[in-house]
Amino acid sequence: MRKGLWAVLMAGALLIGGGACGGDDGPSDGHPSPDAGTTPDAGTKLPAEEGRALAVSNGGLVVVGSTEANLATTGVDLLVRRYTPSGEVDTSFGTQGSVVLDFEGPAKGPLSGQREQDDRADTVAVLADGSILVAGFARGGSASDSRDFAVVKLRPDGQLDTSFNKTGRSRLHFGEENGVNFVGTVHSILPLADGRFYVGGFLTKSDGLDEDFALIRYNADGSLDTTFKSAGSPTGSWMGGAYTDAESVQGMVLQGSSVVLGGGDHFAAVRITSSGSQDMTFGTSGIAKSEGGQAHALVARPNGGLLLAGSRQDVKVGGELRGVLKLVAYTADGKPDVTFGPAGVRELTAPAGVLDVVDVSGLRIQADGKILVFADVYAKPVLFRLQTNGDLDTSFGTDGMVRWPETQLAVPLFIRSTTGPKLAILGDRAFVTDANIYSSGFFPNENARLLLKGTGL
Template identity: 90%
Template sequence: MNHSVRKAGWAALVAGALLVGGGACGGDDSNPSPDGGTQTDAGTQPDAGTKLPAEEGRALAVSNGGLVVVGSTEANLATTGVDLLVRRYTASGAVDTSFGTQGSVVLDFEGPAKGPLSGEREQADRADTVAVLADGSILVAGFARGGNASDSRDFVVVKLKANGQLDMGFNKTGKSRLHFGEENAVNFVGTVRSILPLADGRFYAGGFLTKSDGLDEDFALIRYNADGSLDTTFKSAGSPSGSWIGGAYTNAESVQGMALQGTSVVLGGGDHFAAVRITSSGSQDLTFGTSGLAKSEDGQAHALVARPNGGFLLAGERQDVQVGGTKHGVLKLVAYTADGKPDVTFGPGGVRELTSPAGVLDVVDVSGLRIQADGKILVYADVYAKPVLFRLLANGDLDTSFGTDGMVRWPETQLPVPLFIRSTTGPKLAVIGSQAFVTDANIYSSGFFPEEDSRLLLKSTGL
């Protein structure tokens, strides 16, 4: 679709109709409920003899010396549908009962009990990202069902105090709901996938927005004031005040990560490893990449991090790659310079794809990316339901001194990634900042994760 036509369409449909509300009213975006046969265990007793509600962990961050996990739960499925879930664990992996209500916060954003399209319960809320602020408070974001159509979703942001209580100074309710389109309209689907706090208390929330037909997803970036209101000084032509909505650059763009560059922010993710740079005023920087867009043909990116040289790195996968006469999914990394140009020092066109040894093949999802202080790269991926942690050298080669051929692998699991925590024996989960990785280490090693905020969970991920 023509970019200018698309922007005009956004202007007609959402300008002046981006509604913020609070009170009790972001891998797979197609299914908001944690189904698919996954029954994850959130309790401290893994086999207590009682069937626990299905839960899905979507994102993790260090909080109060432990780990906060966000996602969704079916604990109240019969009454409120799928609800947003926040749970905190201690550094030893036990549920932190001092947080929220016995370790958990379950939030419902009201929606239809039954939808007109399917006649079944369609109301669902889910958290897709989390950020812990310097004062210990927690920002959680994702989506809530946005109307009576089965595919409509609103952006939601929740602010919790360090103890898990709603921060009532945030939008007066502790919750903010952002609806695109006219009130009660069901034209748009979206979710928040990444949060980037700023030093002055404001923050960016990035994700995607699409029409309810789901045929195209576009970057969506919102800037909030510290009190939960939209920052209306952040403006972009054709988008409502407080937001920047991208054009149809590829079939699907979703903000899977953000990095500050001075006062501007780089955001990227989705098809063709797309990335753009947005100025602090809200305009797209057209000097970035090629006419404002960095892009590497083929594949889909699910994570973004800043690089020490001022550039940034995207990680994801490319499917149907011919290797030895057979089609495989392969891990793909794309390095860009600070200005969005391919970093050819990392690989041809800034790209590295791992096609050997055989153990690196058939990557279907990437959910974690980190650059260590020594420049080595950690990538956590789901390889046909088998969790794998890759470590690569700064140039993109596998670090064969790590694990077996640069990989640490675990048995098959039906759990979604990032893995949900439960207290059993087995592999360990290492947490660095807002990223989490599986490791077989039983003690914290400063040489492996040198950051001061690193923590190691000595309990199992439930595999």
């Protein structure tokens, strides 16, 4: 998206409210729609659910995403659920363990009765006091692909925190009031020590042709932080230019008072100061890039640098173009970290089992510096463990990988009501169950480093 588009955005400014909004997920962020084209039979099947992100809360696990529980009346709704350390639904949270939120809108849209106005959560953060921030998108208009940023704050017990924007939730609309010109989605939350927080994702015109970094800073009460300013962007926000065809904030790392955000085409990353300006000393002319592929995750490295993980689909292996896992390491200042690999890049082309990676939904660095990457390899969930230099850790699983059977489920595979393995990556531990329902003992005790049930490890 070119900066000229922000003249339209500035004319309407950012509209923030706590009321109605709906949601839909079109092709612009590369993920399937929340309902995935399924309609459960009442009384015979559990409502279809999709887990999108997870965090540790109250000793258990909070998972956010979407649910079709109210499909007939409200469309797909935002879902928050908490599980106990033993893997049971925590019935003390929300309503019998779940919070389901509808941001309003008709259940049916203009195209042959197709259900629209879907809401979805894509990211979650647990604050020091136990309260929970949840963010994603809500549909901004019933007859378009328009989407607004949606943020919800819950108390530790799962009830809406009405000190946040007076309702416990906010909708951030881009462009003119009632306009449907923009598509926005939040993929990352970064809380600050003083109660403020960043949300990051992407924003594009409704045609979805060019996604750009979008960064918003909120005050603790849910209002926009008007001290955060960037030339050419609405107050409270920093909006990126057309650095690549598609940039999306898939992760954020705090560096002092500045924040580094990265994700999308060519493993792009930028650094934004606390005042809201882009740090042009970062990378090359203000941006770090590695040509080829798309990054889906960003984390800080122990040496102060940055690591992005994603895939590249055009690598020639054995005379054929294949999808491969790609990792890019930058220094703290956005320069290629050549100690990690040539130009800071590692692309895994061997053994053959690492090929055809199409998505990455989990990236963590263990306390010992080893790297965990969870990816989708053509509908087969795979957990990779790599050495600090990017080599596969062959002591882990088979050739550095643990695989599960084909599931035909879109990643990330966290907690679902459907069959197939459920995987969670938390810090330096990974948890998985092959059962359809969680049972006692799903989570290990705090002394366990790694538990992979049903894998033989």
